[in-house]
Amino acid sequence: MPQNPYLGIERGAPGRIGWRIHYFDEIDSTQEFARELAANGAAEGTVVIAERQSAGRGRMGRTWHSPAGVNLYTTIILRPKISLAEVSRLSLVAGVAAAEALEREAPGIVALKWPNDVWLRGRKTGGIIAEAVSDSHQQLSSVLLGIGININLTADEIPPELRDKATSLRVATGHACDRIAIADSLFSLLDSRYMETLNGGFDSIRAAWERYSALTGKRVSIVDGGVRKTGVVKGIDGDGALLLDIGNSLERIVAGEVSVEGAYDNM
């Protein structure tokens, strides 16, 4: 294994986020290595980071552009005692931690687009995926929380087809940022937001999430299972579902195979 530049930010005992950080120059996907670690009993809070991913994965079967040496690609192993249905809330918890970490570098321009995109000036700079792993009794055994943040990617390095939708911290602020310091903030903020959720429920996270919400009050179209729904976003509910006012009723859109259209036009 190459020398691990993230070794200095490992902290705490097993169970705390970032207590152990596995580091790779290159890997297919941090999600897959984390899956193996989790299957072999890795403790909660174990982290995998790679400089480059050859098969980085996004939500809904998309690929995650993962060039070397510029961004943060990480998966955190969690072992919460929650039901499978509650797992999607964890990606919202991670969204709040990621927004708070970026806020320190780029105050006033950070937003969250439901369900789990992190935006800077209305363009995507980060994405989150929460994959549930269950045991033979269909009980949740771990959650692989994957977070990708474009940090020092330059405008030229953004693939042409993503240029009107994607950005990086460097593009948005005009200067290069310290990836290790950002990872350090992210893990410590995630550790406290995660503990807060386990101990006190989702409500306080929900309030923090709402403060960053890019879509609340905006008119959007959502394609959910092939059906298009258009309405005004009212926020999220206590389960993390999006509340959409479609005129005659308030629809709950649950996290899953949902894509929000028209969001960029509304910014």
Ligand code: BTN
């Ligand atoms: C999305 O917005 O679609 C979610 C993107 C998640 C990307 C991260 S990068 C680290 C981890 N490894 C992966 O292959 N995917 C996640």
